[in-house]
Amino acid sequence: MDTNQDSRDYRADNESMPERQASYRRLFRRFILYTMVCSVVPILLVGWAIKINYTNFSIDRMTRSFMSQIDHHRKVIQMFINECRSKLLLIAATHKMEDLVAGGKLGEVFEMINRDHMSITDLGVIDDQGNHLNYVGPYDLIDSNYSQALWFKEVMAEGIYISDMFMGFRQEPHFIVAVTRTEEGRKWILRATIDTDFFRSLVENVKIGRTGEVYLVNRDGIFQTSPRFNGKIMGKAIFEVPPRQPGVSIRVAPAVVSDGNQKIPSKIVCQTWLDEPNWMLMVQQDYKEAFDDVNHANKAALIFLYLSAAAILIVTILITRHMIAIIRRRDLEMDQLNRQLLQAGKMASIGELSAGVAHEINNPLAIVLTERQILLDAFQGRLDDDELEEQFLDSMNQIDIQVQRCKRITHNLLRFARRTESVIEPVDVNAFLQEVAELMEREARANGIAFVTDLDEDIPFINSDPSQLQQVFLNLITNAIDAQNQKMDGMIKITTRAEPGEKGLWLTIADTGSGISPENLSKIFDPFFTTKPVGKGTGLGLSICYSIIKRLGGKISVTSEVGQGTEFVIFLPEELPEGASGGVAEAETAHNFQ
Numbered sequence: 001m002d003t004n005q006d007s008r009d010y011r012a013d014n015e016s017m018p019e020r021q022a023s024y025r026r027l028f029r030r031f032i033l034y035t036m037v038c039s040v041v042p043i044l045l046v047g048w049a050i051k052i053n054y055t056n057f058s059i060d061r062m063t064r065s066f067m068s069q070i071d072h073h074r075k076v077i078q079m080f081i082n083e084c085r086s087k088l089l090l091i092a093a094t095h096k097m098e099d100l101v102a103g104g105k106l107g108e109v110f111e112m113i114n115r116d117h118m119s120i121t122d123l124g125v126i127d128d129q130g131n132h133l134n135y136v137g138p139y140d141l142i143d144s145n146y147s148q149a150l151w152f153k154e155v156m157a158e159g160i161y162i163s164d165m166f167m168g169f170r171q172e173p174h175f176i177v178a179v180t181r182t183e184e185g186r187k188w189i190l191r192a193t194i195d196t197d198f199f200r201s202l203v204e205n206v207k208i209g210r211t212g213e214v215y216l217v218n219r220d221g222i223f224q225t226s227p228r229f230n231g232k233i234m235g236k237a238i239f240e241v242p243p244r245q246p247g248v249s250i251r252v253a254p255a256v257v258s259d260g261n262q263k264i265p266s267k268i269v270c271q272t273w274l275d276e277p278n279w280m281l282m283v284q285q286d287y288k289e290a291f292d293d294v295n296h297a298n299k300a301a302l303i304f305l306y307l308s309a310a311a312i313l314i315v316t317i318l319i320t321r322h323m324i325a326i327i328r329r330r331d332l333e334m335d336q337l338n339r340q341l342l343q344a345g346k347m348a349s350i351g352e353l354s355a356g357v358a359h360e361i362n363n364p365l366a367i368v369l370t371e372r373q374i375l376l377d378a379f380q381g382r383l384d385d386d387e388l389e390e391q392f393l394d395s396m397n398q399i400d401i402q403v404q405r406c407k408r409i410t411h412n413l414l415r416f417a418r419r420t421e422s423v424i425e426p427v428d429v430n431a432f433l434q435e436v437a438e439l440m441e442r443e444a445r446a447n448g449i450a451f452v453t454d455l456d457e458d459i460p461f462i463n464s465d466p467s468q469l470q471q472v473f474l475n476l477i478t479n480a481i482d483a484q485n486q487k488m489d490g491m492i493k494i495t496t497r498a499e500p501g502e503k504g505l506w507l508t509i510a511d512t513g514s515g516i517s518p519e520n521l522s523k524i525f526d527p528f529f530t531t532k533p534v535g536k537g538t539g540l541g542l543s544i545c546y547s548i549i550k551r552l553g554g555k556i557s558v559t560s561e562v563g564q565g566t567e568f569v570i571f572l573p574e575e576l577p578e579g580a581s582g583g584v585a586e587a588e589t590a591h592n593f594q
Contacts, residue, residue: 211286358410483513
C-alpha cells in the first residue's frame with residue numbers, strides 16, 4: 001500500500017464542508033431555541049405566577065395577623081383602663097368623703113385595689129377647691145393644690161377624666177384616672193395615679209421579631225409610652241399622627257431620617273385608636289424583617305426555577321449535540337450509500353462493457369479458428385518441404401494456443417460480468433484464485449510484478465459466495481499491485497493451506513510493497529480510510545472486504561512492515577454460519593482496482 005501520501009479520511013472531508021457545518025450549527029441553535037421556548041419559558045411563567053400568588057397570599061396573611069394582634073392588644077389595654085375607672089367609680093359610689101378622709105380607710109382601699117398587682121401608684125381625695133384632703137402613696141403631695149391643673153378642670157366639668165401623660169408636681173411621667181361624686185351640693189374627687197412602669201410593661205410586652213415595637217401616642221403626636229428604638233415617653237413623634245378612624249388600619253411607612261441624622265428604614269405600621277383616652281396604639285416592624293420569610297421563600301423558589309432552567313438548558317444542549325452527532329452519522333452513512341450506489345452503477349456498466357467486449361472478441365476468434373482449420377485441411381501433408389511444413393504446423397498450433405488463451409480471458413470477463421447476485425455454492429478456492437490471477441496478470445506484468453502461487457491441493461471445497469469472494473480477492477490483489485510503487489521487481493505471493501482439525505482453509509496474499517505505518521495499520525479497515533492519493537481510492541475497499549469476510553463467517557488480519565511489504569491472512573470456513581447473508585455491496589472494489 002502507498003504510505004508516501006498523506007492519509008485522507010472521508011469523514012474529515014465531509015465534516016469540513018462549510019455549507020454542511022453551517023447547517024448543523026443552524027439546526028443546533030434552532031433546536032435549543034425551540035426547546036427553551038417550549039419548556040423553560042412556560043416553567044418560568046408558571047413559577048413567576050406561583051411566586052406572585054404566594055407573595056400576595058403571604059402578605060395578606062401577615063397583614064391579617066398584624067391586625068388581629070394589635071386589635072387584641074388594644075382590647076387588653078382598654079380593659080385595664082376601664083377596670084381602673086370602674087374601681088374608682090365603685091369606691092366613690094360606696095364610700096362617703098368623710099369615710100375616706102378620716103382614719104385609715106383610704107389606705108385599706110388602696111391596698112385592696114393593688115391586691116392582685118401594683119397597678120396604682122397613689123390614691124387621693126381632693127375637694128372642689130383642688131386641695132388634697134387625704135393621700136396614700138410614696139410622694140409628699142398632701143399639701144398640693146390642683147385647682148390650676150388641666151386634669152382638675154376637666155374632671156370637674158366632665159365627672160370622669162383620664163389624662164394624658166404629664167409631669168405634675170412629682171416631675172415624673174404619669175397619667176391619672178379621676179372621678180367625682182357630689183355630696184350635699186359639693187363635688188369631691190377620687191383620683192388614682194396609674195403606675196407608669198406597670199402600664200408600660202402592659203403596653204410594651206408584645207415583642208415582634210428583632211425590630212418590632214409597640215407604643216401609644218396621643219392625638220398631638222406625644223408618646224404615652226416609650227418606643228423600643230426611636231423616641232421616648234412624652235417625646236414628640238417624627239411622624240404625623242393620622243386622624244382618628246374606627247377599626248384597625250395598616251400601612252407601609254417609607255424610610256425617613258430622624259433629627260439625629262439616623263436613617264429609619266421602611267416599616268409596616270399597624271394602628272388603632274383606644275376608646276378612652278384618645279390614644280393611638282401602634283405596632284410597627286421593619287418591612288424587610290416582617291416579610292423575611294416571604295422573601296426567603298421567594299428567593300428559594302427563584303433559585304429552584306433558575307436551576308431548573310439551567311438544568312433544562314444543559315440537558316437540551318447535551319441531547320442536541322447527541323442528535324446532531326446522529327444526524328452527522330446518518331449523513332455520512334447516506335454519503336457512503338450514495339458512493340456505493342454510484343460505484344455499483346459503474347460496476348454494472350463495467351460488467352455490461354465486459355460482456356459486450358467478450359462477445360465481440362469471441363466472434364472473430366471463432367472465425368480465426370475456422371480459418372485455421374481450413375488452412376490445416378488445405379495444406380497439411382501437401383507441402384513438399386518438410387521444414388516449411390513443420391513451421392506451418394507450429395504456426396497453426398501457436399494460433400490455436402493464443403486463441404484458446406483469448407477465449408479463457410473472455411470467459412473470465414463474462415464470468416466477472418455475470419456475478420452480480422449472491423449465490424451460495426461449492427467453491428474451489430485454488431481454481432478461483434487462478435482465475436483471478438489470470439485476470440490481473442496483464443496489469444501485474446505491466447508494472448513489473450510477478451505472481452507466485454503456493455496452493456495446497458488438499459484444501460477442501462467450501463460453501464460460499466463466489467461473487468463476494470471475487471471482490472475480496474480482486475481488491476486485495478489490486479491493493480498489492482498499487483503498493484509496489486511501480487517497482488520493476490515486485491512480487492505477489494498467494495498461498496493456501498489447510499490445518500488439521502479445522503473445518504476451513506487459510507489463504508494468504510502477501511506483497512513486497514512499501515508497507516503500512518503502525519499508526520495507520522489499526523485504521524485500514526475503517527470506512528473511508530485510505531493512504532492512496534486523492535482520486536485513486538475511496539477508502540471503502542478494505543472496509544467492504546472486512547465486512548464480507550465477517551459475513552461469510554471468516555476472519556481477516558493484516559501484518560505489515562514499512563519498506564518490506566504487507567500480508568493479509570484470511571480464514572474461510574467450509575460451511576457458512578447460520579444466518580449469514582450474501583447481501584454485502586460489492587461496488588466499491590471496482591473503483592479501487594481500476
